[in-house]
Amino acid sequence: MSFFFHDKKILCPFCFNVVYLNQTPFRCVSHAKLCAPVPDQVLIDIWNDNRPTGQVIFRKDAKFNINSTVCPKCNQITTNRLCPYCHSSLPYAIGDFNNYIFSLVGAKESGKSHYLSTLIKTLKEGVSENLNFNFSASNDETVKRYNDDFFKPIFREKQTIAPTASVLAQKNQPLVYNLLLNGKTIFGGEKIKKGASLVFFDTAGEDLNDSNIMATLNKYIYLSDGIIFLIDPLQITDVRNKLLAKHVDPSILPNQNTPTIDVIEKITNLIQRGRLLRSTSKISIPIAVAFTKFDALSPLIDNQFQITKKPKHLHGFDITDFNSINSEMIGLLKNWNCHDILNHITVRYKYYGFFGLSALGNSPILNKIVNAIKPHRVEDPILWLMHKNRLIKKVKR
Ligand SMILES: Nc1nc2c(ncn2[C@@H]2O[C@H](COP(=O)(O)OP(=O)(O)OP(=O)(O)O)[C@@H](O)[C@H]2O)c(=O)[nH]1
Ligand SMILES: [Mg+2]
Numbered sequence: 001m002s003f004f005f006h007d008k009k010i011l012c013p014f015c016f017n018v019v020y021l022n023q024t025p026f027r028c029v030s031h032a033k034l035c036a037p038v039p040d041q042v043l044i045d046i047w048n049d050n051r052p053t054g055q056v057i058f059r060k061d062a063k064f065n066i067n068s069t070v071c072p073k074c075n076q077i078t079t080n081r082l083c084p085y086c087h088s089s090l091p092y093a094i095g096d097f098n099n100y101i102f103s104l105v106g107a108k109e110s111g112k113s114h115y116l117s118t119l120i121k122t123l124k125e126g127v128s129e130n131l132n133f134n135f136s137a138s139n140d141e142t143v144k145r146y147n148d149d150f151f152k153p154i155f156r157e158k159q160t161i162a163p164t165a166s167v168l169a170q171k172n173q174p175l176v177y178n179l180l181l182n183g184k185t186i187f188g189g190e191k192i193k194k195g196a197s198l199v200f201f202d203t204a205g206e207d208l209n210d211s212n213i214m215a216t217l218n219k220y221i222y223l224s225d226g227i228i229f230l231i232d233p234l235q236i237t238d239v240r241n242k243l244l245a246k247h248v249d250p251s252i253l254p255n256q257n258t259p260t261i262d263v264i265e266k267i268t269n270l271i272q273r274g275r276l277l278r279s280t281s282k283i284s285i286p287i288a289v290a291f292t293k294f295d296a297l298s299p300l301i302d303n304q305f306q307i308t309k310k311p312k313h314l315h316g317f318d319i320t321d322f323n324s325i326n327s328e329m330i331g332l333l334k335n336w337n338c339h340d341i342l343n344h345i346t347v348r349y350k351y352y353g354f355f356g357l358s359a360l361g362n363s364p365i366l367n368k369i370v371n372a373i374k375p376h377r378v379e380d381p382i383l384w385l386m387h388k389n390r391l392i393k394k395v396k397r
């Protein structure tokens with residue numbers, strides 16, 4: 001612990017306010033019989049959460065012992081540190097880790113929620129034996145929200161996830177995970193080399209159509225360390241026509257909504273404003289542009305393409321695989337007449353990568369998931385973002 005630790009500041013991963021660690025309240029974690037739970041007005045106001053919960057304990061002077069406090073009601077010690085602004089529980093190790101915020105954006109129905117659901121499951125199970133990391137939820141709210149809103153519907157109930165509610169109707173807490181990266185010590189032993197909090201924010205596609213709501217959402221996006229921009233290829237007119245020419249069942253084609261280029265332009269403008277960039281400067285947040293629902297495109301994809309193969313990512317981020325995927329995707333975009341998307345990304349962003357993936361591996365039928373869920377390449381964009389943020393190294397084959 002550094003001498004100056006007492007005035008160490010961090011960014012709350014839930015509300016993005018700057019928090020001084022010596023100024024945080026704590027929450028009593030004693031059993032309800034010992035210390036009666038009470039409603040917390042801040043949780044009600046900010047997160048719409050009116051469940052009674054442990055007492056909030058404010059401290060006057062916390063120069064010493066800044067990692068715990070004693071509840072004046074029940075005299076028990078607690079280490080459950082809260083953000084003073086939004087009263088979310090801060091990850092225990094938050095002062096030791098850097099926060100990396102990854103936001104997930106895309107038009108309505110582009111596949112964000114299904115993607116997040118299968119991505120988290122894949123990361124928890126470990127993407128590769130040799131990619132040595134441990135990925136776990138950083139607080140109980142994340143565990144609960146992931147299970148209720150993302151895991152249960154598709155993996156248990158075999159139903160598609162309902163459209164994400166607008167922030168006006170429901171204030172979504174981001175999902176926060178701890179990522180521990182192992183490495184070798186100079187003596188050859190194993191040790192934890194780096195830690196990061198990964199913050200995932202699932203936006204509602206409809207909110208991107210409203211510039212007023214965008215203003216409240218924008219900090220999640222322009223403060224991001226990486227953006228995953230999802231595009232539904234089934235929205236692209238050329239793709240639809242090519243699929244229909246191959247006699248696919250027209251019922252797998254969703255109704256066409258806001259053109260992708262409009263959505264990406266909104267996001268770009270928002271980042272530009274948020275970061276106070278001149279319109280001539282490129283955005284330096286790495287952006288992973290990922291085409292979802294690739295399972296539905298199989299009639300259009302040559303089975304020799306690298307994108308149809310399983311990724312390996314042995315010992316790091318497989319840059320050889322990435323380069324093939326990136327150029328295959330650029331070729332497909334040209335073939336699908338998506339020069340507008342291609343130009344926009346390559347001109348306005350400094351670091352970009354194109355990806356193709358499938359969260360489910362199959363098309364659901366009337367909101368039912370009838371086939372086994374087989375995610376394909378869901379980890380590629382996030383591993384690329386981790387690599388760009390120097391959390392994992394690249395490997396060549
Ligand atoms: N074929 C196929 N369809 C998918 C896949 N993932 C999602 N879908 C379909 O796309 C629809 C929309 O997906 P969501 O994940 O809810 O999209 P979203 O971007 O979260 O939408 P909003 O919350 O409204 O912004 C789903 O109901 C599915 O029918 C996939 O991997 N393959
Ligand atoms: Mg959604």
Ligand SMILES: [Zn+2]
Pocket residue numbers: 012013014015016017083084085086087088
């Ligand atoms: Zn907060």
Ligand SMILES: [Zn+2]
Pocket residue numbers: 028029030034035055071072073074075076
């Ligand atoms: Zn108590």
